[in-house]
Amino acid sequence: MQFRERRRVIQIIRTTYDPALKRGRSEVVGKIDKDAPVIPEKLRKSCSTEELAEIESWLAERETTLRTETIRDETGLLAQRMRQAADYFRHHVQGTAHNVMDDKQAALYAAEIQLAWEDLKKAIRKAGYSESRLAKEKEERSSL
Secondary structure, X not given: OEEEEOOOEEEEEEEEEEOOOOEXXXXXXXXXXXXXXXXXXXXHHHOOHHHHHHHHHHHHHHXXXXXXXXXXXXXXXXXXXXXXXXXXXXXXOOOOOXXXXXXXXXXXXXXXXXXXXXXXXXXXXXXXXXXXXXXXXXXXXXHO
């Protein structure tokens, strides 16, 4: 089976050997919507159990890859968002003393951020990125 991603769909292509042509012949067996990657009933009926297993495996791998890419991209933006949050707490919260709701919301944000930060620090240390190691790497980069 081959999988061809188009704009909004994933084409499922079966290649079979054609003895008359002495080469493979490809045919589109079906399509899957990219936004809702579920195997349609029509495609299920036209595929063997081995082909269905291959399609399901490919879809699961694609989902894992997309999730990993999203997490990686979001992680790259985290430092920027943390700086924006610092700016929020330095300037915006202090400048809105007229609204008690802003103070309550800021307190909720602060508590949530602190809990998430502690969890992130643990994960970073567990991944082998201790503060001393990061400081050494930063120092080495700045000396180059």
